[in-house]
Structure formats: C-alpha cells, structure tokens
Amino acid sequence: MTISLNAFLFVSGLLFAIGFFGVLFRRNTLVIYMCLELMLNAVNLALVAFSRYHNSMDGNLFVFFIIAVAAAEVAVGLAIIVALYRKRQTVMVEELAELRN
Amino acid sequence: MADFLFYLFSALTVLSALLVTVSRNAVNGAMFMIMSFVGMAALFLLLEAYFLAALQILVYAGAVMVLFLFIIMLLDADKGRSVRPDRLTTFAAGIGALLLVLGLAYITFGESASPSTPLPEITEMPQNASADDIPFTTASRSFGYGLFTKYMLPFQVTGFLLLIAMVGVIVLSKKIDASGEESTKPRIAKS
Numbered sequence: 001m002t003i004s005l006n007a008f009l010f011v012s013g014l015l016f017a018i019g020f021f022g023v024l025f026r027r028n029t030l031v032i033y034m035c036l037e038l039m040l041n042a043v044n045l046a047l048v049a050f051s052r053y054h055n056s057m058d059g060n061l062f063v064f065f066i067i068a069v070a071a072a073e074v075a076v077g078l079a080i081i082v083a084l085y086r087k088r089q090t091v092m093v094e095e096l097a098e099l100r101n
Numbered sequence: 102m103a104d105f106l107f108y109l110f111s112a113l114t115v116l117s118a119l120l121v122t123v124s125r126n127a128v129n130g131a132m133f134m135i136m137s138f139v140g141m142a143a144l145f146l147l148l149e150a151y152f153l154a155a156l157q158i159l160v161y162a163g164a165v166m167v168l169f170l171f172i173i174m175l176l177d178a179d180k181g182r183s184v185r186p187d188r189l190t191t192f193a194a195g196i197g198a199l200l201l202v203l204g205l206a207y208i209t210f211g212e213s214a215s216p217s218t219p220l221p222e223i224t225e226m227p228q229n230a231s232a233d234d235i236p237f238t239t240a241s242r243s244f245g246y247g248l249f250t251k252y253m254l255p256f257q258v259t260g261f262l263l264l265i266a267m268v269g270v271i272v273l274s275k276k277i278d279a280s281g282e283e284s285t286k287p288r289i290a291k292s
Contacts, residue, residue, distance in 0.1 A: 001103035001147070001220060006209040008148070011111040013205030015118050015137075017198045022122035024194035030178050031127055034134050034169060038118050041141055041161070044153075052148045055221040057235035061247045063153055067160050068259045072266035074165050078172045079273040086276075091178050 008049035015042035029081050029091045033074075040070050107147055114140030127173045131166060138162040149223065152241040 022035030044063045051059025085091055117136040124130045138161045145154035224236045235247050248256045
C-alpha cells in the first residue's frame with residue numbers, strides 16, 4: 001500500500017473538523033452528541049495510523065480504552081439528556097440555556 | 102487495490118459524517134453515523150488493526166448507535182418546528198471548521214510536513230517481548246499482553262469507570278417527584 005501516514009491523518013483531521021462544525025452548527029442535543037462521537041472517532045483513526053506506521057502497539061491499546069470510555073460516556077450522557085427532557089420537554093439547546101429552573 | 106480502497110472508504114466515512122451534521126432528521130443522521138462508523142472500521146482493516154475493526158462494528162456501529170436511535174425515537178427529538186440556526190452561528194461554525202481543515206492540510210501536506218515513512222513490516226509477537234515496547238502485530242494476543250502488563254492499572258480503572266457509569270445511569274433515571282425526593286415506588290402505583 002502506497003498510502004502515506006499523512007493521508008490517514010488528513011482524513012482524521014477532516015472528520016474532526018466535520019464533528020467540530022456539527023457541534024457548533026446544530027441545535028439538537030442528540031445530534032451534538034453524535035458529532036462528539038465523530039470527533040472521538042477521528043482521534044481513534046489518527047491513533048491507529050500512528051500505531052501502524054510507528055510499529056508500536058500503544059496507539060491501538062489507547063483506541064481500545066477510548067472505545068470503552070466512549071461507551072460509558074454515551075450511556076451517562078444519554079441518561080442526562082433523557083432526565084433533561086423529562087424536566088423541560090425539549091432537547092434543543094437554546095431552550096436549555098439556563099441552569100436554574 | 103489497497104489505495105483504491107483507502108480512497109473509497111475515506112470518501113464514504115467523510116461524506117456520511119458530513120451528512121450527519123447537515124441532515125434535518127436526527128434519525129437519518131444516526132443512520133449516516135452508522136455508515137461512517139462502518140467506513141472507519143474498513144479503514145482500520147486497511148491499517149491491519151483487525152481487532153479494533155471488530156470492536157468498532159460491535160461497540161460503536163452496534164451498541165452505541167442502537168442506544169442513540171432508541172433515545173432519538175423515544176424522545177421524538179424532531180417533532181415540532183425545525184429550528185434553523187441563525188446566519189451568524191452558521192457562518193462562524195463554517196469559518197471555524199474551514200480554518201481547522203486548512204491548518205490540518207498545511208500540517209500534513211505543507212512544506213513543514215514530516216516525510217512519509219514506508220509501512221513497516223508486521224512482525225510476529227515475540228515470545229519474550231518486553232512489556233514496555235510491544236511491537237505492532239495483527240494478533241489480538243498482543244492486546245491482551247499489553248493490557249495485562251504495561252496498561253494493567255488503566256485497564257482496571259476502565260472497568261471501574263464502567264461500573265461507576267452504570268451506577269450513575271441508575272441514579273439519573275430515578276424519577277424525582279415534586280417535593281424533590283427521589284421516588285422509589287414504581288410509576289404504575291401512582292396513577
């Protein structure tokens with residue numbers, strides 16, 4: 001394969017930028033959350049590419065940890081969103097602007 | 102062939118990621134997200150991280166996205182009017198993302214970019230490998246070796262974190278009644 005490390009890193013950067021754009025652009029908390037996952041995945045791709053091109057297992061193990069932590073984070077985050085929805089009947093960020101209720 | 106697959110799957114991943122951010126309907130967004138994760142798993146396969154590709158499909162495209170879809174459909178997140186973000190937010194988000202892409206392109210392909218190294222040969226997992234420097238192998242055995250030697254403490258902390266997350270979700274999903282006390286009664290008994 002003649003694909004260089006830089007190409008993989010560029011794809012990873014593109015994905016990170018798209019996730020970043022989504023977090024800023026969207027108003028739906030659930031979609032913002034999915035965009036966060038996208039950014040985590042971009043980092044995963046960069047780590048795996050570094051790991052492969054530098055002939056070390058460390059990057060792969062980091063990705064393993066990231067996947068485990070992301071799974072826990074999704075469960076807690078979605079529970080928070082459901083709890084918010086129960087209290088305020090909305091998932092749109094501009095209607096969830098104040099902390100006091 | 103591998104080059105063509107790289108372009109194919111990175112295009113799939115990036116395009117479906119873009120569609121996640123712009124699709125009006127959150128359910129459609131979740132579907133594109135699954136496509137993006139599958140493309141990412143294919144990229145992991147091209148990088149010969151087979152175990153991670155399997156994990157990506159099982160955990161991300163499977164478990165996490167099922168959870169997302171379930172919550173999106175449960176909350177019916179798209180009902181009512183679709184809120185259009187104002188022009189300024191869109192402009193700022195676009196400029197920010199564009200700057201990020203340009204900076205990354207400069208770092209990865211610009212004049213100061215590091216020279217691309219050839220893909221190293223995959224070695225066999227050595228029998229008496231040192232725990233500090235585990236070479237890259239395709240075997241999931243090296244995952245186990247790394248997890249139980251160099252990363253033993255983080256591995257256990259991750260397990261504990263999953264337990265804490267589970268407890269946290271249970272606490273969060275308890276129904277709080279008007280007096281602010283957590284109700285332990287089942288919800289059916291109230292009606």
